[in-house]
Amino acid sequence: MRVDAITVKDLKIVYRSLQSRSIKKNFLRAKKSERGNFVAVKGISFSIKEGEIVGIIGKNGSGKSTLLRALANIFSPDEGSIDIHDHTISLMAIGVGFQPSLTGRENILLSGMLLGFDEKEIRSKMTEIIEFSELGDFIDVPVKNYSSGMHSKLAFSITSILETDIMLVDEVLSVGDARFKQKSEEKMRNLIGDKHRTVVIVSHSISTLSKLCDKVIWMHEGEIKMYGDTQEVLYEYLEFMGADEK
Amino acid sequence: MLEKLIFDTKKYWKYTKYAAKSELKSEVANSHLNWIWWVLDPILQMLVYLFIAVFAIKSTLPYFPIYIFLGLTLWNFWSGLLKASLKLLKRNKGIVSKVYLPKLTLLFIRMMVNGFKMMISFGIVLIMMLCWRVPLSWNILYMIPLMLDLFLLTFGMCAIFMHYGVFVEDLSNVIDVALKLLFYMTGIFYSIEDRMGDAMGGVLVYILIYGNPISFIIQSMRNVLLYGKGVNLWVLLFWGGAGIFMSIIGVKLIYKYENSYVKVL
Numbered sequence: 001m002r003v004d005a006i007t008v009k010d011l012k013i014v015y016r017s018l019q020s021r022s023i024k025k026n027f028l029r030a031k032k033s034e035r036g037n038f039v040a041v042k043g044i045s046f047s048i049k050e051g052e053i054v055g056i057i058g059k060n061g062s063g064k065s066t067l068l069r070a071l072a073n074i075f076s077p078d079e080g081s082i083d084i085h086d087h088t089i090s091l092m093a094i095g096v097g098f099q100p101s102l103t104g105r106e107n108i109l110l111s112g113m114l115l116g117f118d119e120k121e122i123r124s125k126m127t128e129i130i131e132f133s134e135l136g137d138f139i140d141v142p143v144k145n146y147s148s149g150m151h152s153k154l155a156f157s158i159t160s161i162l163e164t165d166i167m168l169v170d171e172v173l174s175v176g177d178a179r180f181k182q183k184s185e186e187k188m189r190n191l192i193g194d195k196h197r198t199v200v201i202v203s204h205s206i207s208t209l210s211k212l213c214d215k216v217i218w219m220h221e222g223e224i225k226m227y228g229d230t231q232e233v234l235y236e237y238l239e240f241m242g243a244d245e246k
Numbered sequence: 247m248l249e250k251l252i253f254d255t256k257k258y259w260k261y262t263k264y265a266a267k268s269e270l271k272s273e274v275a276n277s278h279l280n281w282i283w284w285v286l287d288p289i290l291q292m293l294v295y296l297f298i299a300v301f302a303i304k305s306t307l308p309y310f311p312i313y314i315f316l317g318l319t320l321w322n323f324w325s326g327l328l329k330a331s332l333k334l335l336k337r338n339k340g341i342v343s344k345v346y347l348p349k350l351t352l353l354f355i356r357m358m359v360n361g362f363k364m365m366i367s368f369g370i371v372l373i374m375m376l377c378w379r380v381p382l383s384w385n386i387l388y389m390i391p392l393m394l395d396l397f398l399l400t401f402g403m404c405a406i407f408m409h410y411g412v413f414v415e416d417l418s419n420v421i422d423v424a425l426k427l428l429f430y431m432t433g434i435f436y437s438i439e440d441r442m443g444d445a446m447g448g449v450l451v452y453i454l455i456y457g458n459p460i461s462f463i464i465q466s467m468r469n470v471l472l473y474g475k476g477v478n479l480w481v482l483l484f485w486g487g488a489g490i491f492m493s494i495i496g497v498k499l500i501y502k503y504e505n506s507y508v509k510v511l
Contacts, residue, residue, distance in 0.1 A: 015509050069508075073346040076505030096344045099268050101275035110268055113261040115345060142275070 002049040005087055005166055005198040006071065010080035013041040013066055040066040042222035043080060048215075053192055053199045055209035055230065057237055058219035064202045067219065068168050071200060087165035087198070090115055100144035104135055104154050107143055111155075117162050125161050132187075133157035134180070153180055160187050167191065169201045206234055251497055254348040262351055266358035273359075288367045291318050295435035303436050309472045312374045316471065317434040317464045319367035324400055324460050325425050327360050331404035332411035332418045339511045349500050349507065353404055357397075375471070383474035389467065391482055396463050398489025405496025412507050432461040459485045 015038040041063045048054050056064045069075045071082060072091035097114040098107050108129055112122035130139050133153045143151065169192075192199045192212055203209050209216055209230065216233040218226040225240075226233050255262075274281050292315045299305045299314065307313055334352050341347060375382075411417055431454055433441075438454050438461070455461050462481055469475035 074343065074505065074508060091344065097265075097341050099272050101272035102268055106268065110261075110264060113264055114341065114347065119260055119264075 002051060004047045004083075004085060005050040005052070006048040006200070007083040007085070008047065008071075008080070009045050009083075010043045011041055011045070011067075011070065011077050011082060012039065012043045012079035013063070013070055013075055014039050014078045040222055041070065044222075044224045045080075046217060046224060046227055048198060048200065050198055051195050052215060053201070053213045055213035055216040056200065056202045056219060057204070057206075057209060057216055057234070058225075059241070061221075062219040063222040064219050065170060068170055068200065068202050071166075072168050084166060088116070089166040089168065090159075090162075090164040091168040091170065092159050098143055098151075098155070101142050103142055104133070104139040104146070105130070107154070108158055111158050112162050115159070115162060116164075122162065129157045129161045132161060149177055149180075156184050156187075160184070160191060163191065163197070165196075166198045166200070169199065169203075171203055171205075206238065210234060247497060247501060250501065251350070254350065255354070258348060258351045258354075262354045262358065265355045266362070269355065269359050270362060284363050284366050285370065288315065288318055288322065289370065291322075299435045303441075305436060305440075307437055307440070309375075309378050309380055312371060312378060312380070312472060313468055314435050315367070315374065316371055316468055317432070319364055319371065320396065320464050320467060321429065321432065321434055321460065322367075323360050323364040324396065325429070327356060327400050327404050328407055328425065329418065329421065330356050330360075331408040332421060334408050335412050335507050336511060339508075343508045343511065346505075349408070349504055350405065350497065353401070353408060357401065357404070371471070380472055381474060383470075385470045385474055385476050388470040388477045388482075391486070392463055392467055392470070392477065395459070395482060395486045395489055398486060398493055399459050399463075402489050402492025402494075402496045405500055406492060409496070409499040409503060412503075412510055428458065428460070432458060432464060434464070438465070456481050459488065 044067075056067065058064050066075060068091065070077060071084075072089060073082075074091070097111050099110060102110065105126070108126060109119065109122055113119060133139070133156075135150060135154060138146065138150060139154075143154070146154070169188075189212075191197065192201070199212075201209065201212060213230045215228060216226075216230045216237075217224055218233050218237050220240075226236055274283060292311060295314050295318065296311055299310065331353060334356060335342060335349065338352050342349065342352075407417075407421070433454070439451055442450050442454065455465050456478070462478075462485060466477045466482070470477060
């Protein structure tokens with residue numbers, strides 16, 4: 001029997017009255033502005049088994065991305081808990097922490113360490129990353145001299161080759177020119193298809209979720225409206241959205 | 247809290263070092279004079295204030311160029327970090343909104359960068375002391391607790407500023423003005439004792455030197471390195487304690503709001 005990779009219990013995330021203030025404006029305005037709470041995720045519970053691919057769908061502002069960031073520990077729960085059972089987890093974020101004046105090779109180390117990987121591990125995968133990025137000799141040139149396509153290729157290669165047990169994906173990524181786009185899509189499919197890896201994908205694309213996911217969570221106004229078999233959830237979601245639009 | 251701080255620091259230590267190194271490297275990457283700027287910058291600053299002090303104030307203090315240089319070295323470290331800490335989270339929004347990173351790591355990186363520059367300046371102080379043949383005494387060992395005080399106070403204040411810098415948009419404007427005032431009150435290029443010795447029956451000197459931690463550290467550092475004098479131990483302990491207290495408050499604040507900053511940025 002497969003064990004849980006992620007267990008979420010009564011998770012609540014509030015965008016509290018945490019607004020930035022200005023001393024000048026406070027002086028000019030005697031009356032303090034009203035500050036309200038916005039509950040982005042309203043006490044949800046669910047679990048994801050090891051090796052499962054779970055999609056999250058929902059209309060804009062339903063709390064999908066907030067939930068994904070909470071799973072990645074970027075947002076802290078205001079109530080409830082998230083347990084990832086000692087697995088490693090990462091949100092696929094492209095080009096995080098790049099220093100433009102450093103070379104591609106140096107940025108692989110910098111970005112990799114920032115994503116929580118050990119220096120040794122990064123160095124052991126350095127050749128693979130460089131090969132996948134197809135940058136050749138440009139790898140020792142400062143990143144500021146890269147074209148945007150080269151930049152994306154390097155960033156994608158780092159994120160996709162340094163793998164974690166649980167992968168969180170905010171919209172399925174494909175970058176670069178047409179050929180690299182195809183290659184990156186294929187890589188994503190391989191990463192997601194790995195039986196040992198648990199994947200959570202946030203997407204608006206019904207076809208992507210339908211093709212890739214074992215299960216789907218439908219988020220609606222911070223709550224889980226439905227969680228279960230991909231086709232069933234997507235059918236209900238489409239019905240609902242159709243009715244909603246009418 | 248302490249346990250988490252130690253765990254995070256250990257876990258991200260290699261990243262902290264590498265990121266600090268990268269930052270230093272990228273700072274000089276665009277400059278033709280490269281790393282020489284780290285040496286030239288404090289020396290040129292010293293020459294400006296030396297000019298003011300010698301011609302405008304007519305100071306006759308012994309080892310005066312080293313006196314100014316030492317003051318500037320410590321002041322630049324402290325004030326530079328305070329100013330940077332206010333915008334540290336906003337500047338790193340791209341990172342903190344995409345990956346989890348203990349926010350204090352960003353402060354450690356900044357402290358390492360500024361600490362490295364301060365070490366270069368201290369190297370120059372040493373060379374100047376050799377050139378001027380400054381006699382040394384055992385009191386030089388007070389440098390260690392003084393540096394400890396400086397690091398604790400800087401870390402504590404920066405952690406608190408880093409937190410409020412997110413929530414108060416124009417705090418940096420207020421701090422800029424306050425630091426300018428404090429710069430002239432700290433006695434970087436003049437001696438507070440010589441200039442204000444008799445003001446308010448000597449009370450003003452006492453307040454300006456002992457009531458301002460950076461002023462106390464600068465004057466004490468000059469005393470132990472240049473004039474073979476000791477340090478007021480009670481004041482040293484007091485500011486050390488205040489540094490620990492502020493560090494606790496700062497770390498508590500940062501950990502409490504750690505994963506909430508990104509909701510505001």
